[in-house]
Amino acid sequence: MSVILEAKDLTVRFPMPRKSLFAERQHLEAVRSISFQLEKGRTLGIVGESGSGKTTAAMASIRLTGPATGAVEFEGEDLFTLDDEAMRKRRADIQLIFQDPYSSLNPRDRVSHIVQEPLDLLEIGDEASRKARVEELFKLVGLRPDQLNLFPHQFSGGQRQRISIARALATNPKLIVCDEPVSALDVAIQAQILNLLAKLQEELGLSYLFISHDLGVIRQVCDDIAVMYLGRIVEQASRDELFTNPRHPYTQALLAAAPSLARRKSSGAKRPQQLKGDPPSPINPPPGCAFAERCPLAEAVCKQMPPPLENGVACHVANR
Amino acid sequence: MSDSATTTTAEAQSPLREAWIMFRRNKPALVGMAILSLIILATLYGAFIFTGDAYDIVWAPHEPPLVTPEFPLGTDYLGRDLVAGLLTGGAPTLAVGAAAAAITMVIGVAVGALAGFFGGWVDNALMRFTEFFQVLPALLFAMVLVTLFTPSLTMIAIAIGVVSWPQTARLTRAEFMKIKNLEYVTAARAIGAKNGRIMWRVILPNALPPLIVSATLTVGVAILFEAGLSFLGLGDPNTMSWGLMIGSNRADFLEAWWPVTFPGVMIFLTVFAVSLIGDGLNDAFNPKLRER
Amino acid sequence: MALLEINDLKVEFGTRYGPVTALDGVSLEVEAGETLGVVGESGCGKSITALSVMGLIPSPPGKIAGGSIKLGGEELIGLPDKRLRQLRGSDMAMIFQEPMTSLNPVFTAGDQIAEAIMLHQDVGKAEAFNRAVELLDRVGIPEARRRASDYPHQLSGGMRQRVMIAMAVSCQPKVLIADEPTTALDVTVQAQIFDLLNDIQRDFGTAIIMITHDMGAIAEMADRVAVMYAGKVIEQGVADDILDNPKHPYAQGLIACIPALGKGDAGRPPPLAEIPGVVPPLHLLGEGCAFADRCAHKYDACAKAPVLGGDTAHPVACHASAEARI
Ligand SMILES: Nc1ncnc2c1ncn2[C@@H]1O[C@H](COP(=O)(O)OP(=O)(O)OP(=O)(O)O)[C@@H](O)[C@H]1O
Ligand SMILES: Nc1ncnc2c1ncn2[C@@H]1O[C@H](COP(=O)(O)OP(=O)(O)OP(=O)(O)O)[C@@H](O)[C@H]1O
Ligand code: SF4
Ligand SMILES: [Mg+2]
Ligand SMILES: [Mg+2]
Numbered sequence: 001m002s003v004i005l006e007a008k009d010l011t012v013r014f015p016m017p018r019k020s021l022f023a024e025r026q027h028l029e030a031v032r033s034i035s036f037q038l039e040k041g042r043t044l045g046i047v048g049e050s051g052s053g054k055t056t057a058a059m060a061s062i063r064l065t066g067p068a069t070g071a072v073e074f075e076g077e078d079l080f081t082l083d084d085e086a087m088r089k090r091r092a093d094i095q096l097i098f099q100d101p102y103s104s105l106n107p108r109d110r111v112s113h114i115v116q117e118p119l120d121l122l123e124i125g126d127e128a129s130r131k132a133r134v135e136e137l138f139k140l141v142g143l144r145p146d147q148l149n150l151f152p153h154q155f156s157g158g159q160r161q162r163i164s165i166a167r168a169l170a171t172n173p174k175l176i177v178c179d180e181p182v183s184a185l186d187v188a189i190q191a192q193i194l195n196l197l198a199k200l201q202e203e204l205g206l207s208y209l210f211i212s213h214d215l216g217v218i219r220q221v222c223d224d225i226a227v228m229y230l231g232r233i234v235e236q237a238s239r240d241e242l243f244t245n246p247r248h249p250y251t252q253a254l255l256a257a258a259p260s261l262a263r264r265k266s267s268g269a270k271r272p273q274q275l276k277g278d279p280p281s282p283i284n285p286p287p288g289c290a291f292a293e294r295c296p297l298a299e300a301v302c303k304q305m306p307p308p309l310e311n312g313v314a315c316h317v318a319n320r
Numbered sequence: 321m322s323d324s325a326t327t328t329t330a331e332a333q334s335p336l337r338e339a340w341i342m343f344r345r346n347k348p349a350l351v352g353m354a355i356l357s358l359i360i361l362a363t364l365y366g367a368f369i370f371t372g373d374a375y376d377i378v379w380a381p382h383e384p385p386l387v388t389p390e391f392p393l394g395t396d397y398l399g400r401d402l403v404a405g406l407l408t409g410g411a412p413t414l415a416v417g418a419a420a421a422a423i424t425m426v427i428g429v430a431v432g433a434l435a436g437f438f439g440g441w442v443d444n445a446l447m448r449f450t451e452f453f454q455v456l457p458a459l460l461f462a463m464v465l466v467t468l469f470t471p472s473l474t475m476i477a478i479a480i481g482v483v484s485w486p487q488t489a490r491l492t493r494a495e496f497m498k499i500k501n502l503e504y505v506t507a508a509r510a511i512g513a514k515n516g517r518i519m520w521r522v523i524l525p526n527a528l529p530p531l532i533v534s535a536t537l538t539v540g541v542a543i544l545f546e547a548g549l550s551f552l553g554l555g556d557p558n559t560m561s562w563g564l565m566i567g568s569n570r571a572d573f574l575e576a577w578w579p580v581t582f583p584g585v586m587i588f589l590t591v592f593a594v595s596l597i598g599d600g601l602n603d604a605f606n607p608k609l610r611e612r
Numbered sequence: 613m614a615l616l617e618i619n620d621l622k623v624e625f626g627t628r629y630g631p632v633t634a635l636d637g638v639s640l641e642v643e644a645g646e647t648l649g650v651v652g653e654s655g656c657g658k659s660i661t662a663l664s665v666m667g668l669i670p671s672p673p674g675k676i677a678g679g680s681i682k683l684g685g686e687e688l689i690g691l692p693d694k695r696l697r698q699l700r701g702s703d704m705a706m707i708f709q710e711p712m713t714s715l716n717p718v719f720t721a722g723d724q725i726a727e728a729i730m731l732h733q734d735v736g737k738a739e740a741f742n743r744a745v746e747l748l749d750r751v752g753i754p755e756a757r758r759r760a761s762d763y764p765h766q767l768s769g770g771m772r773q774r775v776m777i778a779m780a781v782s783c784q785p786k787v788l789i790a791d792e793p794t795t796a797l798d799v800t801v802q803a804q805i806f807d808l809l810n811d812i813q814r815d816f817g818t819a820i821i822m823i824t825h826d827m828g829a830i831a832e833m834a835d836r837v838a839v840m841y842a843g844k845v846i847e848q849g850v851a852d853d854i855l856d857n858p859k860h861p862y863a864q865g866l867i868a869c870i871p872a873l874g875k876g877d878a879g880r881p882p883p884l885a886e887i888p889g890v891v892p893p894l895h896l897l898g899e900g901c902a903f904a905d906r907c908a909h910k911y912d913a914c915a916k917a918p919v920l921g922g923d924t925a926h927p928v929a930c931h932a933s934a935e936a937r938i
Contacts, residue, residue: 049798050769064510091512104503108525108605118511156890157654167507186653186825191869191884198883213798216871220881243874257803259828260873265647265810265835266852274807275800277754278768 004175004207005038007061009070012053016283028283030056032231033070038175038224043201043208045222045239047215047254049279053231054211058177061209062094063087074175092122095168099180101160105152111163112148118170137166141196158189165196169204177209182217194220215258219243227251230279230290236312247313249297289316342604349600355593359586363410372404374560382576396565396579397572406586409560413543414590416477416561420542423481425535428488429524435489436496437519447493450486458483462545463554471556476549480542488534495527529602536598540591547587562587613685614641615819616665616704616787621679623660626672629895634660636843637679639920640821644786645813647820649834649851651827651866653891656840658823662789665821666706667696684786702732705780707773709792714776715764721748721775722760725782732783747778751808770801774808781812788812789821794829806832827870831855839863842891842902849926859928861907861938862887901931909938 012031019026031053038044046054060068063079072079074094082090095118098104105114112134119130135145141162152160161181168176178197182190198221200206212218218225218239225242227235227250235248246252253275263269275294280286286293292302297317307314343349372378377399378391385394385402393402435446462479469475499505500523508522543563549555550567557564562583569579623635635657642648650658663669665681667688681688683703688696708714716724725744729735735743741760748756751774764772773793780788790809794802810833813820822833830837830851837854839847839862847860858864868885889906900915901907907914909932920929932938 049800059506062510064506088512088514091510094510096507096510098503098507100503104507106504106508106522106526117508117513121512121517158890164507167511171511187827188653188866188869188887189890191871191886192888194871195883195886198880214871215799216873219873220871220884223880253800255873257799258873259799259802259806259826259832261828261831261855261867261870263828263832264852264855265832266850269832271803271807274803276804278770278801 002040003037003073004040004075005061005209006036006073007057007070008035008072009033010035010057010060010068010072011070012056012060012065012068014067026283029231029285030282031060031068032285034226034228034231034233036226036233036236038207038209040174040207041201041205042223043210043221045218045225046209046211046228047213047218047225048228049213051230051279051282052228053282054213054228055179057228058179058209058211062096062175062177064096089122092118092124092171093174095171095173095176097161097164097168097176097178097181099183101157101164101184102152104164105160107152110149110151111155114152114163115166115170118167122171124171133170134166137169140169140200141166142192156189157185158192161185161189161193162196165193165200169200172204173206175207175209177211179211180213181210183212183214190217197221215254227254230282230285232290232306232314233309234291234314236309241312247318248315249295249318250291253294253296289314339604343600346600346603348596349603352593352596352600355589356597359410359590359593360414362407363414366407366410367404370403370407372401374400374404374408376400376404382572382579384576385578393582394576394578396569397576402565402579402582405560405565406562406582409562409565409583410586412473412556412559412561413546413563413587416473416480416546416563417539417543417590417594419474419477420480420484420545421535421538423478424485424488424538424542425531427481428485429492429531431485432489432492432494433496433519433524436493437500437515437523439497443493446489450489453483454486456483459545459548462549463552466549466554471549471554473556473559473561476546476556477542479549480545484538484541484545488531488538491530491534492527495530496523499523499526525605529606532598532602532605533595536595539594543587543591547583613682615644615684616640616642616821617680617682618661618665619680619682621661621664621681622677623657623664623669623674624677625674625894627895632894633677633897634674634843634894635664638840638843638845640838640845640848642787642819642821644819645817646835647813647822647833649830649837650821650823650840651825651830651837652840653825655891655894657843658840659791661840662706662791662821662823665787665789666700666704667691668706698732701728701785702783703785704787704789705783705785706789706791707776707780707793709795712764712769712772712796715772717764720761720763721767725760725775725779728779729782743782744778747782748775751775751778751781752804753778768801769797770804773797773801773805777805777808777812781816781818784816785818787819787821789823791823792825793822795824795826802829809833827855827867839866842897843894844902844929845920846903846929847927848920849923853926857926859922859926859933859938860903860930861909861932862903863928864938901929903930907932911937 010031011033013027013029016026016028034057036044046057048054056065059065061072115134115137116130119125119133138145143162182193185193201208210222222239224238226233229250235251246255256272277294280290280293288303288305289307292298299317301316307316310319313319378401379395379399381395381397381399383391383395386392391401395401431446431450435443461483465479466475505518505522508518547563547566550563551570553567555564555567565583566580573580618638618640621635621638624631625634638661652658664676669676676689722741722744725747726740729740729743745756745760748760753759753771753774794805809820812818824830834851837849837851838845841862847863854863855867858867865885865887869887871884887906892902899917901918904910904914913931918929918931920927922928922934
């Protein structure tokens, strides 16, 4: 299997506004030196709590966020060293689906134009063939041709997400970054979209970088999974491994906390393990393991030294 | 919201036609359109029907309206016909208003868009520049400009444009800063759109509603500004305009109200009509208000 | 007689398509110490039901067009504003989905809770503030006294929701309505909030109406469940019955389409079960079963609206189910 996207030591630091004129400028390290590989035709999931840096990591890895350091290779080509024009051309291969079906489509554009725009911009085909392609895409994602001339607000959330998918597919991309594509949808609609994404992957041989905070969704669509906590990857494993044998205490806590049909009030079922508190602030993160404050297994060393990612898990205790 | 397109059938129509259909539904905007059309028609063609020279002294000064049938609106302090004055003075007044609004929009939108879109030092530099113009006392600055150069209508329009763009710039900047972070802008980037396209094709159309409103207000403000300059005796004395009529007759307002009031009413009607049309345009170009 | 009884509630909204019926004959009841889960797709009327109980339907455009809501035997519909205000906060309270916007940004957490206490109880400022601190401690906020003087923006989402809960339970209401209280929160925090709500119920015997679209949350929280669709209750019963043996095709689909969380095994999970289509907009609802367009079991009887009936312990509004065709 060949690797389509590889991130090495990816770090993103956002400068914070100065507190006062003379105060030192603080930085927020949203993503801290993460590395991952996405294999062709597979789905790499990134899961983690709000603010853990999932979106920033994904955007940085396709060069859509500003100040990133490290390296990202797409099909062996370093994206960070490409000039702007070459990167623009490359975008045909890398597409994006967002979380919010309401703000990800330009409200003043007709949906047919929204889907056709990537073709116009990258000058693919002539006007007639672009139009034909748009109709074909509409069919592919399950929309009707008579809806081509409507505006985004005339669609429901799930239908808008289909439009986003059609737009993302327009240029025949190889990689699609899906940033929580179903988080804003009802479960019934979520199932439709997840099935559609799986079908498209099968038919078109797509690779997905798939972000979600819902472990059920992650398990449904991802082959490999990276768990993020406060800007770092704390565990990385295949789906089977992660769900049968989660090793990082944070992964275990996430699995334990996820609501489940099996845990019934009637039978007095209790969650096995309960995390206290919230994640620490990404400005001035703690020196040791970021999870130490909340971790049931924490030892003295955890508060002093950041655990390295070894054998797919970044935990002093689990790696012993 | 329970909006769903499953049951809508879409008739394909050209965007302009659709906008016109929307505009037509807006009664106040149609009224505005009617008023403005009448005013424009009158200023363009009125002189052919009502032949009289606005600059000629034709009667005794301060003839009240509705007394002499030949001069239904009376005469001014020199004995010039007011109807002729209103008809001749309309075109320059409207031209000054429109030109000044155009200048304001072009400078204001360009500066605001660049500042809001790029942020950082570009924003800082442009905003300092804008503030400089904003703290200038507008009227004083326009007076200086007009006195330094010849007080022609062109100069007046430029002077008004130059002092009134900062507001538009601030408004544009705020809209751009808000919209540039929305996901559809990132989406445009992700399909390889260049900055210019993102600014003009993606962000600007979405920033338009408040800008259209502000542009129509600017037309009004510019007309009033021109009146103000004329009122201070700084208008172009060789070109009849409603502002000039008010300016030159102001001293005798207590003796004769009509030479000041009629041009005033015309200015009011124009500004009113323009703002109704602005509202209508705003709605017409907003797809969200269109029938599902 | 149950603590809270909603009977045949009808709510209408004036829209540009004319009046639409957002709630069409909703009947629910909750006993003291019990949690009723209300589930359904976005727009089906869950929040409107909750707001009707609180007397907070935005009017216009909304209006209660019929039915009755009784709290401890007292009819709430048509009650004068003054009496409603008394009841709100003291007998019934509500927590909202968005903990970011439901607290007032210019007052401290402690002050807002103290304010709520003083509104209903005859205590002084200092006393109320001390009670607020106790409550914050009770809902699991560490260093409650210090946190009490924090402003909402200084608190995390989870802590804000705790503050909301503290405020809601400050006068030990008989009924607590939680409208998607954890949708905006992370799962680990959501688990904490669920436990807190369960604790409060155990300690005070509070009746809880838990609105959610998450069947997992229903399993963990609810004793009984009402499933809503397009302004109607279409199935109702004990939580275990609904989860293990749903009768309405919609309820069946809703449960089947959840991605399972079990252990991973080799290969990809099979595609999820789907409910095709979307909820029809209210103004386009016809005569028949509102679910018919999306239903695999539809037959000619479905052209007429089914009524909630059958087994009194587990009623369902579906022709196919009533005639045992499913
Ligand atoms: N443009 C920005 N400037 C400054 N800080 C930012 C910016 N974008 C993100 N951050 C910060 O970086 C951190 C990671 O944010 P990110 O959006 O990547 O998280 P996430 O895991 O995607 O969260 P969510 O689940 O809420 O989408 C957060 O603390 C966020 O506040
Ligand atoms: N102010 C209003 N004007 C018109 N219709 C309204 C208004 N508020 C609500 N509705 C309609 O009432 C119906 C029920 O809305 P409600 O907010 O109760 O849905 P919900 O089940 O809480 O959905 P969600 O899961 O999205 O919160 C919706 O179809 C909505 O369109
Ligand atoms: S009544 Fe008919 S259409 Fe409605 S859910 Fe039952 S079977 Fe389906
Ligand atoms: Mg995100
Ligand atoms: Mg709701």
